[in-house]
Amino acid sequence: MRDRETKRSRTDLYASVLEVLIRYPEGGKITRISYGVGVPIDRLRTIIENLCNYGLARKLTDGEQVYYFATPRGLEFLDTYWKMKGFFEIFGDKQP
Amino acid sequence: MSDIHVRRGETAVLDRVEGELTVGPNARIEASNGKSVVVTGGAHFEGVHFEGSAEVNCDLECTSLECHRGQLEVNGNLTVHKRLRVGHSVQVKGLITAEDIDVGGIIKAGAISCCRIRVGGRADIKSTFEASSVEVGGKISAGVVKLGDLNVGGEAEVGGGSITGHIRVGGKFISKASLEFGELLVYGKGFLPANCKGHRLSTFGKICVDGNLICDYIQVGGTVEVLGDCHAERIEVGGKFAVSGSLFVSDRLEGFGATEIAGDFEGANLRVGGKFQASKIIVKVEADVSGKVETKQGLKAKQLNVRSGTQIDGTLIGERVEIGKSPDLSYGAWGSTWPTKWAMMGGKVQDIYARQVLMGTMCKAARIFADTVNLEQGCTVEQVTYTKELKADFGVAICQPPQKVTNLPPAPF
DSSP states (O other), X not given: OOOOSSOXXXXXXXXXXXXXXXXXXXXXXXXXXXXXXXXXXHHHHHXXXXXXXXXXXXXXXXTTEEEEEEOHHHHHHHHHHHHHHHHHHHHTOOOX | OOOEEEOTTOEEEESEEESOEEEOTTXXXXXXXXXXXXXXXXXXXXXXXXXXXXXXXXXXXXXXXXXXXXXXXXXXXXXXXXXXXXXSEEEEEEEEEEEEEEESSEEXXXXXXXXXXXXXXXXXXXXXXXXXXXXXXXXXXXXXXXXXXXXXXXXXXXXXXXXXXXXXXXXXXXXXXXXXXXEEEESXXXXXXXXXXXXXXXXXXXXXXXXXXXXXXXXXXXXXXXXXXXXXXXXXXXXXXXXXXXXXXXEEEEESSEEEEXXXXXXXXXXXXXXXXXXXXEEEEEEEEOSEEEEXXXXXXXXXXXXXXXXXXXXXXXXXXXXXXXXXXXXXXGGGSHHHHHHTOOEEOOOEEEEEEEEOTTEEEEEEEEEEEEEOTTOEEEEEEEEEEEEEOTTOEXXXXXXXXXXOOOOOO
16 A cells, blocks of 8 residues: 555656656656556556656657656756745645 | 576566576566575676566565566565666665666655666655765655755755755655755745754745754845844845854854844854844944844944935944944945935934944934944934044934043943
8 A cells, every 4th residue: 555645746756757757867668667657558648648748758769668768957947846845834835 | 697588467486596587577586595695697688677566575685676567575685786778767775876867757766875766756764865966856754864965846854964965855855853964945845954954055935944954045035033042144135034042253244135133243253134133233343234123232344324215123233333324234235326316314313322423314213322423414313422532514403412422331242
């Protein structure tokens, strides 16, 4: 059973995916990313497609293998995400 | 024994494997000697290859280990001389010793000793954890640690020890026992116990220290609370910095947020642009203050510059004290414009003990005890006691007649 207190928002999920992606500078495979994020592959595909559309992640096809990378914009998003989370922590607000 | 293949669902009793060990899904490995299985080989040796979930009911030693799918469970110690690579999850009851660990999902272990570890999801280590580089996407929980760099996306909980390199935690960082750290950056929430020692501490969120703290450089972007004394070399406060004991800064404190010290502040240099509270402030070299400074006993500095619009509660003591001569720091670039200068003119202080006192336009003070006193236009002072010289411009109001004396009364501290 998960020990997560609250359900992760879409932004939390985007950040979690990017946190896993930055740990694979050589490119992350979808299965590995799903193990890391704790999200089923079908759901992860939608999330990661969105990240690619927003320019936060990048997809690279090498033959049959598909690898995903975090982009510099993705790193910028992560930095801003954690900073904003920090501010919400101080203000005592819940993340919107 | 040469290469061995344990088929799906089978139980193999092994001792020493001279070659490659391939294990099918849901298979089980047991030791014939009841203790351990050693997989060793020659130049073409590849190590142990698990095809799916498997259980090892003994210690396992090999050169490298790979498990692509499912969960690998080792009910003993796991020693991998080179690389341990697990796609999904691995659970080891004892100690994992490896050079390089790469786990996609979850790793659970009694203890870990490795050079580099990368975990996509979560790492749970019950007792000691030694590594030079740790990368975890989700959450890490460990006992006493001895780490180099620690980079965690979500949460990190350690049982004290030392993390000598860079620590970057996105969410929450907790140390349950005294920690020696290098550079700690927490974006979210952080808890440190008493008697922690570090090189650099910075936060955008909130860090609580449950006792005394020694840290060379503290950078407060969010909130830092120290429930004890704090010793530092340099401090920058952009958010809120609260110390329930005393604060000692060997070089400089720059505060543009709120700094609240229940005890005394002692430092070499002080530059304040926001709110600063302390029982007593002693600055060895220079204090440059603006905004609001509240003290119970007063502020002592060799050179004291109180900027325009500043309000200070408590006695001021120094060799040279300048009030309201330079613009308020909190106005930034606007400080040089005339409307702003007009809006922030003056300053309000209480008693001043100094050799030289210079008061700018429209400033207010209670009593001044100094060798030389220079009061500019529109100043209001209750009482002036001096030994050498008093200069007062047009429109200066001194409530009681100024007194020239041979000796000044001693400063309170």
